[in-house]
Amino acid sequence: MLITTVISLAKDELEGLLNMKASFNYEEYEDSVLACVDGFIDNRTSENITIDDAMEALFSILKEKGIAPKDVVDFSFEIPSCGRTFEHDHNDNEGFEDVEFTVSFTTTK
Numbered sequence: 253m254l255i256t257t258v259i260s261l262a263k264d265e266l267e268g269l270l271n272m273k274a275s276f277n278y279e280e281y282e283d284s285v286l287a288c289v290d291g292f293i294d295n296r297t298s299e300n301i302t303i304d305d306a307m308e309a310l311f312s313i314l315k316e317k318g319i320a321p322k323d324v325v326d327f328s329f330e331i332p333s334c335g336r337t338f339e340h341d342h343n344d345n346e347g348f349e350d351v352e353f354t355v356s357f358t359t360t361k
Contacts, residue, residue, distance in 0.1 A: 255359050255360070256357070257356060258354060259314065259320075259354065259355045259356070260353070261355070263352075266353045269313050270292065270306060270309055271295045271296060272292040272306060273295060274289050274292055275290045275293055276289060276290060277289075287332070288332050289303060291303055303331060307331070310329075311327050311355060320355075324357045328356050329353065330353070330354040
């Protein structure tokens with residue numbers, strides 16, 4: 253039996269767990285402006301962190317907290333990254349609070 257677990261995190265939950273801030277960018281397509289996650293900025297060092305590295309760190313944290321089993325190695329994530337964007341009013345300076353980040357993994361029983 254395969255069991256798939258999906259964990260959805262709001263932007264502030266993700267940023268709090270990682271101690272990083274999501275960095276957003278905009279892509280323009282014809283008549284619309286779309287927002288995307290460009291990467292992350294480490295709050296401790298101000299270093300730019302790639303999306304892949306941030307998601308690896310997130311999954312490690314989820315395992316440390318017992319949310320994901322320690323023996324799970326493979327996982328996937330869904331995030332509005334550049335090239336896969338979502339519509340957002342680029343005049344809104346509130347910080348993309350409506351963005352969700354999803355991590356999923358499969359275990360066997």
